Amino acid sequence: MSLGSGCAYAGSVTPEQAPDSLIQRKQLRARQRIIDAADELFARHGYDAVSVTDIAARAEVGRTTFFRYFGDKTEVVFAKEQALLDTIASAGADDTVGAASDHREAIEQLRPIVLRLFAQVTDDLDAYQHHTDLVEKHLELRAREALKTQQLASNLTEVLRSRGTAQTIAVFAGQIALACYETARRRARTAADLVSESSAAFDEVLTLGCG
């Protein structure tokens, strides 16, 4: 029955990694215009007062175009998180790291990926703080963020699986890596601390049994 495995998050269309065609570049620009329009409208009028129609109008695209890129209004808020998920999802496909033979090795394999996530998400500290503030104010956004965060663990598990790691180890390591991610978010005093705090959490987890 595989409890909880159905929690997979239905992602929306995202741009290719290397946009080499004119169509792809146009799509990327349209998507970015939607994100920018939403950011501006949310900042000016508040999240609740802005509709998908407002965002589409401001971005000068139709509602159909909006829904090609984002499942709903909430998804625009998490555009960057979706990109992170896609990055992880594809990380396992094109690397040469082998299967992890035990829990410890599996967690070690996920550490650099989690550190990279924090580096990516905090490359613009102001934007990150603005995003965090918006999410904290809305129950719906906090709930959606929690789901995105769970999906991080699933995608980390998938990286290990694609390298040939046993399912039972991959599931465990994905959840432990997420625990390090969440510990870092809760301990960090500023967004700038996230990378070092997550590294510290991994150190702590990997020395647990030695006490």
Place this chain on the structure above:
Amino acid sequence: MSLGSGCAYAGSVTPEQAPDSLIQRKQLRARQRIIDAADELFARHGYDAVSVTDIAARAEVGRTTFFRYFGDKTEVVFAKEQALLDTIASAGADDTVGAASDHREAIEQLRPIVLRLFAQVTDDLDAYQHHTDLVEKHLELRAREALKTQQLASNLTEVLRSRGTAQTIAVFAGQIALACYETARRRARTAADLVSESSAAFDEVLTLGCG
């Protein structure tokens, strides 16, 4: 700035542990009638087609009474989870366990609480499976469940804090305990396996550094 600490979940009114007054017993019955009415209507018409007004009418209470017990329609689905959160929240207040001095001891202290949660949540296996099926079908419910699950970790952290454990250890242990909880949910083939799977995950985490 305390990133992510604002993710606290705004719980709704829940009954006292030991309902000793007539008013408390009446409140408990009204709350239970709302839950039963919602379960029945969701099963018959589907979650989306049922409104708070429908549920209140079926339970023979006013909308005001509904909102005294539940923040919104989604909350009724998670009535049992809310009770679990309350149980954890109060666990630290009235026990005699001391502060955990290190990560390992902190995680050991949370193990019996997580096992008790699974025992509680699966005391009626059919109801649990019915609930899981409903949640998996709806993005909004999956998101809200993810938020409830995050709150489990916060409440577990609070238990350790109330015993005098250092914040930095308590945060880490709460997230690791949640990782064991989630690992169990993903590994369990049936709900009956949840207790044993979570116990196994704790064993694995506590022997991580010995490899």
